[in-house]
Amino acid sequence: MIEIQSIKKSFEDREVLKNISARFDNGKTNLIIGQSGSGKTVLMKCIVGLLAPTSGKILYDGRDFVAMSKKEKALLRREMGMIFQSAALFDSMSVLENVMFPLDMFSSMTLKERTKRAQQCLDRVNLSEAQKKYPGEISGGMQKRVAIARAIALNPKYLFCDEPNSGLDPKTSLVIDALIHDITEEYQMTTIINTHDMNSVMGIGDSIIFIKEGRQEWKGDKTQVATSDNQALTDFIFASDLLKKARQAFI
Amino acid sequence: MQQLGVDSIGIVLMISFFIGAVICIQMKMNIQSPWMPRFTTGYTTREILLLEFSSSIMCLILAGKVGSNIASELGTMRVTQQIDALEIMGVNSASFLILPKIMGLLTMIPVLVTFSMAAGFGGAYAISFAGILTPEDLTYGLQHSFKQWFVWMSIIKSFFFAYIISSVSAFYGYTVEGGSVEVGKASTDSVVHCSMLILFADIFLTKILS
Ligand SMILES: Nc1ncnc2c1ncn2[C@@H]1O[C@H](COP(=O)(O)OP(=O)(O)O)[C@@H](O)[C@H]1O
Numbered sequence: 001m002i003e004i005q006s007i008k009k010s011f012e013d014r015e016v017l018k019n020i021s022a023r024f025d026n027g028k029t030n031l032i033i034g035q036s037g038s039g040k041t042v043l044m045k046c047i048v049g050l051l052a053p054t055s056g057k058i059l060y061d062g063r064d065f066v067a068m069s070k071k072e073k074a075l076l077r078r079e080m081g082m083i084f085q086s087a088a089l090f091d092s093m094s095v096l097e098n099v100m101f102p103l104d105m106f107s108s109m110t111l112k113e114r115t116k117r118a119q120q121c122l123d124r125v126n127l128s129e130a131q132k133k134y135p136g137e138i139s140g141g142m143q144k145r146v147a148i149a150r151a152i153a154l155n156p157k158y159l160f161c162d163e164p165n166s167g168l169d170p171k172t173s174l175v176i177d178a179l180i181h182d183i184t185e186e187y188q189m190t191t192i193i194n195t196h197d198m199n200s201v202m203g204i205g206d207s208i209i210f211i212k213e214g215r216q217e218w219k220g221d222k223t224q225v226a227t228s229d230n231q232a233l234t235d236f237i238f239a240s241d242l243l244k245k246a247r248q249a250f251i
Numbered sequence: 252m253q254q255l256g257v258d259s260i261g262i263v264l265m266i267s268f269f270i271g272a273v274i275c276i277q278m279k280m281n282i283q284s285p286w287m288p289r290f291t292t293g294y295t296t297r298e299i300l301l302l303e304f305s306s307s308i309m310c311l312i313l314a315g316k317v318g319s320n321i322a323s324e325l326g327t328m329r330v331t332q333q334i335d336a337l338e339i340m341g342v343n344s345a346s347f348l349i350l351p352k353i354m355g356l357l358t359m360i361p362v363l364v365t366f367s368m369a370a371g372f373g374g375a376y377a378i379s380f381a382g383i384l385t386p387e388d389l390t391y392g393l394q395h396s397f398k399q400w401f402v403w404m405s406i407i408k409s410f411f412f413a414y415i416i417s418s419v420s421a422f423y424g425y426t427v428e429g430g431s432v433e434v435g436k437a438s439t440d441s442v443v444h445c446s447m448l449i450l451f452a453d454i455f456l457t458k459i460l461s
């Protein structure tokens with residue numbers, strides 16, 4: 001479980017995050033939704049420590065992350081996996097080497113065990129046939145799946161995904177969503193997902209916070225989205241006419 | 252990581268060979284005159300190569316080749332979030348990425364500098380066999396009042412230059428923010444600043460070591 005308390009973040013004099021508090025439970029896919037530029041990536045970077053929040057508290061199962069020393073942070077990070085918007089695979093390494101990398105760095109396994117574990121992870125994301133390829137040679141959807149395999153190689157307790165569906169077609173997006181959701185339940189991870197994809201919201205939104213201009217505007221889950229009377233939220237989720245009609249019909 | 256240096260052997264040998272040859276021709280044609288001893292050409296060619304060309308000029312060229320390579324590689328890793336990915340895994344990305352590059356260049360560049368000296372002399376001999384001066388005169392000139400210290404001076408200088416190239420270009424690449432335009436800019440900036448630092452360092456080192 002991850003808890004954030006009154007997170008604020010400013011760049012120079014611009015306040016990007018204005019007092020955000022939330023709780024992300026384990027075994028669930030927790031969504032942070034909002035328009036482009038609303039501050040989702042900044043919030044996630046604050047949670048994982050790539051940016052330092054201007055003020056606020058971040059608790060990983062009660063452990064205060066902001067107050068930790070550099071060494072303690074590095075240790076805690078071995079319990080984290082992250083999938084970046086651009087997949088961020090190491091392009092000088094093959095798919096298998098990418099997935100093995102965290103194992104090479106941090107596990108005491110033998111080469112054989114590490115290879116086996118990496119292959120297991122690739123199997124889990126249905127990519128065992130691509131292990132010899134390089135990131136430049138596979139499709140965006142496959143890259144994302146490799147990134148997922150790499151993120152779960154060390155059995156993390158916390159999984160972060162920044163717009164895992166960006167740049168993917170709707171069908172591939174559903175596959176990625178389902179994969180993240182299943183893995184989260186399987187390993188009882190605390191998973192946080194940034195997204196503005198309405199399919200993800202309705203599909204895997206076990207818990208949702210909606211951010212607008214750096215403020216937390218709404219929270220709930222996928223069953224409450226359609227019936228919410230929050231205007232900003234319905235405008236964001238049901239943006240097109242088609243979706244507006246679908247919502248009317250649903251209600 | 253050693254790739255950085257090994258890949259440069261070809262260009263170093265080629266440039267040094269031709270410059271060695273050209274210096275030799277220039278010395279013979281334009282500097283040497285009848286009342287100078289016949290070893291002048293070999294002697295001056297050697298001094299130019301050892302004192303300045305094989306260390307400083309070679310490192311300026313390597314700043315262009317290797318420095319821009321390091322800056323753009325690290326810059327691309329930064330903008331495609333590969334560096335963030337390392338950080339998230341708990342890897343100290345700066346030391347993981349930059350230290351091997353510094354160590355790699357500190358070992359490779361002095362080696363390249365000695366290769367450059369050898370290739371330069373090779374170029375000079377090639378010219379002597381082409382008939383502009385006799386190989387005997389050249390050999391005599393090359394050996395005439397030879398100071399071993401000059402070779403060491405070149406190698407010592409090259410350690411400093413290697414450190415400048417690797418650390419400056421790594422700094423520019425590692426700290427890129429933005430996209431491909433910024434990566435390109437970081438790569439040019441790193442070459443410009445490496446070159447300037449090498450030139451300044453050259454003045455001080457020459458003063459201190461001579
Ligand atoms: N490093 C930074 N420096 C200054 N402003 C930034 C920085 N990173 C993000 N921002 C600003 O913060 C706002 C939120 O950005 P971001 O979190 O990336 O949005 P998104 O919700 O699309 O992920 C944007 O307006 C962006 O310009």
Ligand SMILES: [Mg+2]
Nearest residue numbers: 040041162163
């Ligand atoms: Mg974003």
